[in-house]
Amino acid sequence: MPRTKLPVRTRANSDKHDLYENAVQCSEAELDFVDTTYKKIRGKRAKALREDFCGTAATACEWVKLRAGNTSVGVDLDGPTLANGTKRHVAKLTPEQKKRITLQQRNVLNPTGPAIGVDVVLAMNFSYWIFQTRELMIEYFRAVRKSLAKDGILFMDHYGGADSYLEIKERRRIGGARRGYTYVWDQAHYNPLTGIKTNHIHFEFKKGPAWKKAFTYTWRLWSLVEIRELLAEAGFKNITVYWEGDDGRGSGDGVFKKTTRGEACRCYIAYISAEK
Ligand SMILES: C[S@@+](CC[C@H](N)C(=O)[O-])C[C@H]1O[C@@H](n2cnc3c(N)ncnc32)[C@H](O)[C@@H]1O
Numbered sequence: 644m645p646r647t648k649l650p651v652r653t654r655a656n657s658d659k660h661d662l663y664e665n666a667v668q669c670s671e672a673e674l675d676f677v678d679t680t681y682k683k684i685r686g687k688r689a690k691a692l693r694e695d696f697c698g699t700a701a702t703a704c705e706w707v708k709l710r711a712g713n714t715s716v717g718v719d720l721d722g723p724t725l726a727n728g729t730k731r732h733v734a735k736l737t738p739e740q741k742k743r744i745t746l747q748q749r750n751v752l753n754p755t756g757p758a759i760g761v762d763v764v765l766a767m768n769f770s771y772w773i774f775q776t777r778e779l780m781i782e783y784f785r786a787v788r789k790s791l792a793k794d795g796i797l798f799m800d801h802y803g804g805a806d807s808y809l810e811i812k813e814r815r816r817i818g819g820a821r822r823g824y825t826y827v828w829d830q831a832h833y834n835p836l837t838g839i840k841t842n843h844i845h846f847e848f849k850k851g852p853a854w855k856k857a858f859t860y861t862w863r864l865w866s867l868v869e870i871r872e873l874l875a876e877a878g879f880k881n882i883t884v885y886w887e888g889d890d891g892r893g894s895g896d897g898v899f900k901k902t903t904r905g906e907a908c909r910c911y912i913a914y915i916s917a918e919k
Contacts, residue, residue, distance in 0.1 A: 652822045653851040660699045660727045662846050663858065666817050666826035670702040673767060674709060676899055677798050680885070680916055681763060685794055689762035690714060693790070695751045696770030699728030700744075704736060707743045716761070717746045718754075752783055754790040762792055766799045772862035775839060777873060780865070784877035788919055797879065797917045801867055804910040808833055808864070824848050838863045867905070870915065879917035887912050 650656055681689040690713055694703040697717030706715040719725050725746050733744060751766075764787050774780040787797050813828040825847040833840040841861050846854040867884060874882045885899035886906070899914050 649822055651850050652818075652824055653848050654846070654854045655851065657824070657846070657848075657854070658727070658731070659846070659854060659857045660724065661731070662817075662824060662826070662854070663844065664699065664701055666815065666844075667768065668701055670705040672897060673702060673765075674705055676885075676914060677763060677765065678709065680798070680914075681796055684796065684881075684916070684918065689796075691761040691792070692716075692763045692765065693718060693754075693761045695764060695766045695787070696768070696773075697728070697746070698724050698768075699732060700725065700746055701728065701732055702765065702767070703744055703746070704728075704732040704740075707736065707740045711739075714743045715745075717744070718749060718751050719746075720748065720750055722748050752779075752786055754786055759790045760792045760795075761790060762795050764791060764795070764797045766797065769800060769802060769860075769862065771799060772865055773860075775837075775861075775863040777869075780870075780873050781877050784874055784879065784917075788878050791919045793919060795919045797874075797915075797919075799870075799915045799917075801865075801870060801884075801913045801915055802911065803864075803867060803913075804908050806910045808835070833864065838865070840864050867913065867915075874915075874917045879919065881916075881918045883916045885914040885916070 678689065692703070692706045692713065693716045694700065695718050697703050697719045700717035703715040703717035707713050725748055729746065733741060733746070736744065771783060774783050791797065809830060810833060811830050815826045817824055817826050827845040827847060829843040829845060831841050831843055839861065841859065843856045844858040846857055871882050883901055884905070886902045887895040888898045888900065890896040895912060905911065905913070
């Protein structure tokens with residue numbers, strides 16, 4: 644039987660969270676790193692995970708799929724985003740997997756209920772940069788530390804390099820001819836006096852209008868030095884940075900290795916682990 648062709652992608656027939664996930668998120672690879680690193684550090688597997696700033700909770704869902712016995716809690720402030728994740732991700736889990744995941748609509752600064760005593764807290768895609776002062780960032784780190792089990796570990800990502808200070812756009816084509824689109828990362832504004840930057844994500848389509856400012860983030864561009872100092876001030880131990888390798892063509896290779904020395908490159912992504 645001939646297959647019905649999907650319509651050419653336009654803004655009208657797209658879900659912005661789906662476009663976002665395809666362009667910037669790879670929950671499987673992220674969890675592979677977190678799972679392996681936790682095991683290396685603690686000599687056992689993590690079971691209970693909390694995904695802070697979870698958005699559509701794609702990663703929290705992957706965690707319960709990874710192993711029977713894994714549990715996850717996704718935390719986000721935004722109700723419509725959580726509802727989107729419930730419809731597109733949680734709904735696809737088996738009834739048994741659904742029993743092992745909880746989504747909470749609340750501020751990550753106020754952990755409650757089953758989110759306490761977890762083995763791992765994730766703060767990914769730089770979302771913790773929403774906290775723009777030292778006081779708020781320390782308050783967040785202290786709240787995370789309190790909610791970790793005694794051998795729990797916080798995992799975060801971080802980006803930097805010369806390009807991160809510039810007002811520039813990066814464009815990337817995602818997907819094929821009919822369903823493909825262009826992802827635009829727009830570093831629209833940066834104030835060197837405050838470190839505050841405004842970034843937008845736009846999506847462009849072959850047909851019809853673009854989705855301008857589908858997402859906007861007002862973040863402080865924190866340095867790795869500042870974040871390591873604040874983690875230590877909040878009481879974390881063994882704060883470790885994992886630097887991404889080079890694919891030989893000027894891009895990252897997706898392999899992150901523990902290091903005490905980074906590189907003065909134009910653009911880098913790193914992971915950080917911080918132990919309770
Ligand atoms: C960049 S998205 C991250 C989505 C996903 N976790 C990822 O890795 O791509 C940031 C999310 O953080 C949420 N958020 C912002 N401030 C928050 C806060 N104080 N507490 C909980 N969620 C917050 C927003 O609603 C948004 O869904």
